[in-house]
Amino acid sequence: MALSDENQNPSWQDTFLNLSRYTKRTIIVSSDFVILTAVLWTALSLRFARPYEPDNWGTALLLLLGPAITIATLAQFGIYRVVTRHLGYRNAGKVFLIVLLSVLIWSFIVFMLGQLGIPRSTLMVYGIGAASLLTLSRVAVGVLLENSGLPIFRPGRQERTPVLIYGAGRMGVQLMQALERSSDRRVAGFIDASPTLWGQYIKGIKVYRPARLSLLLENENVREVILAMPETVRRERRALLSELERYPVQVKILPAFEDVASGRVSIADVRPVDVVDLLGRDPVPPVADLLARTTRDKSVMVTGAGGSIGSELVRQILKHAPRRLVLLDSSEPALYAIEREVDRFTQANYAEGVRPVIQTVLGSVLDSQLLQETITLHGVQTLYHAAAYKHVPIVEANPISGLRNNTFGTLAVAEAAKAGGVERVVLISTDKAVRPTNVMGASKRLAELVLQAAASDSASTIFTMVRFGNVLDSSGSVVPVFRRQISTGGPVTVTDPEIERYFMSIPEAAELVLQAGAMARGGEVFVLHMGDPVKIADLARLMISLSGLTVRDADNPAGDIEIVYTGLRPGEKLYEELLIGGEHPVAKTEHPRIWTSGEPFLKPDELAREMQALKAMMLRRDMPGIDQLLSRIVEGYAPQLELRAAEPIATEPSWPPHSGTLH
Numbered sequence: 050m051a052l053s054d055e056n057q058n059p060s061w062q063d064t065f066l067n068l069s070r071y072t073k074r075t076i077i078v079s080s081d082f083v084i085l086t087a088v089l090w091t092a093l094s095l096r097f098a099r100p101y102e103p104d105n106w107g108t109a110l111l112l113l114l115g116p117a118i119t120i121a122t123l124a125q126f127g128i129y130r131v132v133t134r135h136l137g138y139r140n141a142g143k144v145f146l147i148v149l150l151s152v153l154i155w156s157f158i159v160f161m162l163g164q165l166g167i168p169r170s171t172l173m174v175y176g177i178g179a180a181s182l183l184t185l186s187r188v189a190v191g192v193l194l195e196n197s198g199l200p201i202f203r204p205g206r207q208e209r210t211p212v213l214i215y216g217a218g219r220m221g222v223q224l225m226q227a228l229e230r231s232s233d234r235r236v237a238g239f240i241d242a243s244p245t246l247w248g249q250y251i252k253g254i255k256v257y258r259p260a261r262l263s264l265l266l267e268n269e270n271v272r273e274v275i276l277a278m279p280e281t282v283r284r285e286r287r288a289l290l291s292e293l294e295r296y297p298v299q300v301k302i303l304p305a306f307e308d309v310a311s312g313r314v315s316i317a318d319v320r321p322v323d324v325v326d327l328l329g330r331d332p333v334p335p336v337a338d339l340l341a342r343t344t345r346d347k348s349v350m351v352t353g354a355g356g357s358i359g360s361e362l363v364r365q366i367l368k369h370a371p372r373r374l375v376l377l378d379s380s381e382p383a384l385y386a387i388e389r390e391v392d393r394f395t396q397a398n399y400a401e402g403v404r405p406v407i408q409t410v411l412g413s414v415l416d417s418q419l420l421q422e423t424i425t426l427h428g429v430q431t432l433y434h435a436a437a438y439k440h441v442p443i444v445e446a447n448p449i450s451g452l453r454n455n456t457f458g459t460l461a462v463a464e465a466a467k468a469g470g471v472e473r474v475v476l477i478s479t480d481k482a483v484r485p486t487n488v489m490g491a492s493k494r495l496a497e498l499v500l501q502a503a504a505s506d507s508a509s510t511i512f513t514m515v516r517f518g519n520v521l522d523s524s525g526s527v528v529p530v531f532r533r534q535i536s537t538g539g540p541v542t543v544t545d546p547e548i549e550r551y552f553m554s555i556p557e558a559a560e561l562v563l564q565a566g567a568m569a570r571g572g573e574v575f576v577l578h579m580g581d582p583v584k585i586a587d588l589a590r591l592m593i594s595l596s597g598l599t600v601r602d603a604d605n606p607a608g609d610i611e612i613v614y615t616g617l618r619p620g621e622k623l624y625e626e627l628l629i630g631g632e633h634p635v636a637k638t639e640h641p642r643i644w645t646s647g648e649p650f651l652k653p654d655e656l657a658r659e660m661q662a663l664k665a666m667m668l669r670r671d672m673p674g675i676d677q678l679l680s681r682i683v684e685g686y687a688p689q690l691e692l693r694a695a696e697p698i699a700t701e702p703s704w705p706p707h708s709g710t711l712h
Contacts, residue, residue: 078120078124080186081116081119081120081123081183081186082116082117082120084179084182084183084186085115085116085119085120085179085183086113086116088175088178088179088182089112089115089116089171089175089179091178092171092174092175092178093112093168093171095174096168096170096171096174111158111159114155114158115151115152115155115172115175116179118151118154118155118158119148119151119152119155119179121151122147122148122150122151122154123144123147123148123151123183126143126147127250128143128144128147144180144183144184144187145180145181145184148176148179148180148183149176149180152172152173152175152176152179155172156172159172210233210234210235210272210273211234211235211236211237211269211270211271211272212228212234212235212236212237212271212273212274212275213236213237213238213239213240213262213265213266213269213271213273213274213275214228214236214238214239214240214274214275214277215239215240215241215274215275215276215277215278215289216239216240216241216276216277216278217239217240217241217243217246217251217256218241218277220277220278221239221241221277222251222252223277224275224277225239225251225252225254234273236254237254237265237269237271238254238255238256238257238265238269239251239254239255239256239257240256240257240258240259240261240262240265240274241256241257241258241259242259242285244258259292262292262296263296266296266298271298272297272298272299272597273298273299273300273301273597274293274298274299274300274301275300275301275302276289276300276301276302278302290591291591293594294590294591294594295594297597297599298597299596299597300597333640333641333642335560335564335640336564336639336640338567339563339564339567339568339639339640340365340368340369340560340563340564340567341369341370342567343430343431343472343473343563343566343567344366344369344370344371344431344563345369345370345371346370346371346372347371347372347373347430347431348371348372348373348374348375348427348428348429348430348431349366349371349373349374349375349429349430349431349432349433350374350375350376350377350423350424350427350429350431350432350433351363351366351374351375351376351377351432351433351435352377352378352414352432352433352434352435352436352462353377353378353434353435353436353437353477354376354377354378354383354384354387354409354435355376355378355380355382355383355384355386355387356378356383356435356436357520357555358435358477358520358555358558358559358562359378359387359433359435359436359477360383360386360387360390361555361556361558361559362433362435362559362562362563363376363387363391364390364394364556364559365556365559365560365563366563367391367394367395367398367405370403370405371405372405372406373405373406373407373408373427373428374391374405374406374407374408375408375410375423375427375429376388376391376407376408376409376410377409377410377411377412377414377423377436378410378411378436379411379412379413379436381411384409384411388407388409391407392407395407408427410423413454413458414434414436414454414458414459414461414462415453415454415457415458415461416461417461417464417465420461420462420465421465421468421469424465424466424468424469424471425469429466429469429471430471430472430473431471431472431473431475431566432462432466432471432473432474432475433475433477433562433566434459434462434474434475434476434477435477436454436458437454437455437458437459437477437492437493437496438450438451438454438455438489438492439479439489440489441481441487441489441490441618441619442618442619444487444488444489444492445487445488445489445618445619446619448488448672448675449667449670449675451488451489451492452488452491452492452495452663452667452675453667454492455489455492455493455495455496456492456495456496456499456660456663457660457664458496459476459495459496459499459500460499460660462474463499463500463503463512466510466512467503467507467509467510470509470510471510472509472510472511473510473511473513473566473569474500474503474510474511474512474513475513475514475515475562475565475566475569476496476497476500476512476513476514476515477514477515477562478493478496478497478514478515478516478517478574479493479516479517479518480516480517480518480519480551480579481493482494482496482497482516483516483685484684484685484686484687485683485685485686485687486686486687486688487619487688488679488688491679491683491686491688494683494684494686495679495682495683496514497514497516497574497648497650498650498651498656498682498683499656499660500512500513500514500572501514501572501574501648501650501651502650502651502652502653502656503653504571504572505572505650505652505653506653507571511569511570511571512571512572513565513566513569513570513571513572513573513574513575514573514574514575515561515562515565515566515575515576515577516574516575516576516577516646517551517553517558517561517576517577517579518550518551518552518553518577518579519550519551519552519553520552520553520554520555520558521552521553521554521555527550527585527588527589528588528592530542531588531589531592532592534610535592535593535596535598535610538609538610539601539609539610539611539612540610540611540612540613541589541592541593541610541611541612541613542612542613542614542615543585543586543589543612543613543614543615544585544614544615544616544617544618545585545614545616545617545623546586546614547584547586547623548584548585548586548617548623549582549583549584549585549623550582550583550585551579551580551582551583552579552580552583553577553579553580558577561577561640561642561643562577564640564643565577565638565640565643568638568639568640568643572650573645573646574645574646574647574648575638575643575644575645575646576635576643576644576645576646577642577643577644578641578642578643578644586612586614589612590612593609593610593612598610600612635647648684649684651682656682659678659681659682662678663675663678666678676688
């Protein structure tokens with residue numbers, strides 16, 4: 050997602066708020082002195098019915114002593130430690146009383162010195178005027194900086210649950226105002242990483258440094274922490290979530306700032322921590338030209354359009370005004386769901402007469418005739434091939450179905466695209482294709498080889514592929530499984546304590562796929578930068594802790610949720626890789642999270658012979674022969690035969706058309 054204009058071109062409000070604490074205090078004190086001096090001069094001018102001029106320097110200095118005493122008294126009582134734009138009704142009354150106290154002190158000095166021509170009525174008018182204008186000036190600052198009026202305060206309500214807000218910026222203040230209107234929560238304090246805010250007050254609520262978090266949780270009996278941090282600081286947010294894991298608190302997150310600023314946020318919008326929040330990947334602005342280059346005003350086709358990645362590709366493509374969008378899937382419910390969503394989106398975002406034509410096609414990528422007819426009929430120019438079987442244990446138990454769908458389905462797509470004059474074909478691949486230990490991974494590496502061979506033998510169609518790891522919340526992902534297990538009281542099941550996986554959000558993956566495909570010249574293996582791998586056991590513990598629960602183990606037998614290790618599934622690896630490595634070169638592209646990997650491939654005639662041999666073995670159900678062939682042509686293929694032997698292979702008909710959805 051592109052950064053907002055606000056982030057790219059900071060407003061004067063942001064510039065002011067980002068000044069150091071002492072610079073802001075200097076500005077505030079100076080403006081207060083000007084206001085107080087103006088009030089005093091106005092009071093004297095009204096008293097004498099003419100613009101006032103002091104008779105001598107002694108009188109002038111005594112007059113200036115009044116504002117100086119007021120400034121000193123305000124500082125002594127901590128008013129300059131209050132965040133000015135969030136004065137609040139309590140501190141407004143405090144300012145009034147402090148100004149009146151300063152007037153009493155000044156009056157005493159004036160009378161001790163014999164008044165020197167300063168009328169007593171002037172002192173009274175100065176006190177009332179100064180208190181009023183100082184309070185109003187702070188209200189005006191709040192209106193200018195926050196674009197909102199004073200919040201509604203309801204003091205004296207019933208006892209409410211104490212919460213901490215992490216983040217004392219505009220998002221945090223908006224949240225605090227919403228909580229003030231709620232009946233069940235009260236803000237016990239703010240936590241903020243900015244030293245310029247430490248020790249200051251926002252509408253009577255103190256801002257603390259992060260080091261005070263533990264003490265606050267204990268002293269205030271806090272059981273809920275709400276994060277009010279921008280989407281653009283995910284890495285910082287992840288570090289904070291890891292820190293909060295140690296405490297028995299439930300952590301929730303405020304929605305995006307756009308919703309807060311527009312006034313649409315409510316307490317109901319505060320959501321539990323999602324796994325995307327645990328990634329710690331700061332967003333990278335997309336290259337706008339790349340996103341639209343292969344989609345705008347083009348006929349685009351997506352296979353597996355109802356799946357996790359396929360449906361997100363459809364959503365992203367629709368943002369860039371395609372002329373026509375063809376959705377192919379073998380699942381009728383999935384196709385119906387994405388068709389309904391697309392229809393709602395186009396009606397809401399496109400004017401009548403300029404909406405892209407949407408065509409749904411129910412069928413399999415193994416149906417060559419259907420593919421060729423669809424491509425020709427709709428003049429497909431760009432094709433994203435996301436249809437595949439992806440679940441490792443299921444494909445391991447049904448290897449022939451997996452190979453037929455994933456490998457030969459890709460071959461059918463490539464041949465139909467070449468025959469139909471498609472400009473560009475982008476295969477959605479997986480990290481499991483690198484040195485695979487399972488048939489699913491081998492079938493996807495074979496699919497890559499199919500496109501690499503097609504690219505070397507095609508002058509008109511660009512064939513390319515994009516390889517990446519797990520996407521969050523896809524079908525079969527551990528994340529929704531963990532979420533369901535936690536909601537039902539556990540246990541949470543993890544295959545192995547050491548298993549690691551790369552993770553990426555579905556929207557980020559789809560956005561990067563579109564950009565990578567636009568950069569293709571033919572035959573490249575694009576690899577998405579997935580960040581650091583995540584231990585699944587750590588992810589499970591973090592999800593349990595941030596739900597406000599504790600892990601039950603030997604150290605904490607009274608905990609809420611147990612983690613049970615079930616052992617690796619057939620064909621499953623402890624660690625996944627994105628690059629074959631060795632002597633194969635890796636190069637950067639114009640996008641910082643997209644690389645290209647130069648990897649070996651078979652010439653078209655050689656691959657054709659191997660595919661014919663593989664097809665014959667599949668018809669004979671010759672699994673030993675299939676494993677030998679895969680070991681010969683798929684680099685690093687090392688099947689876990691002892692695990693597969695324990696799984697019965699389902700009986701499969703000869704060549705039925707099937708397709709599923711990768712990721």
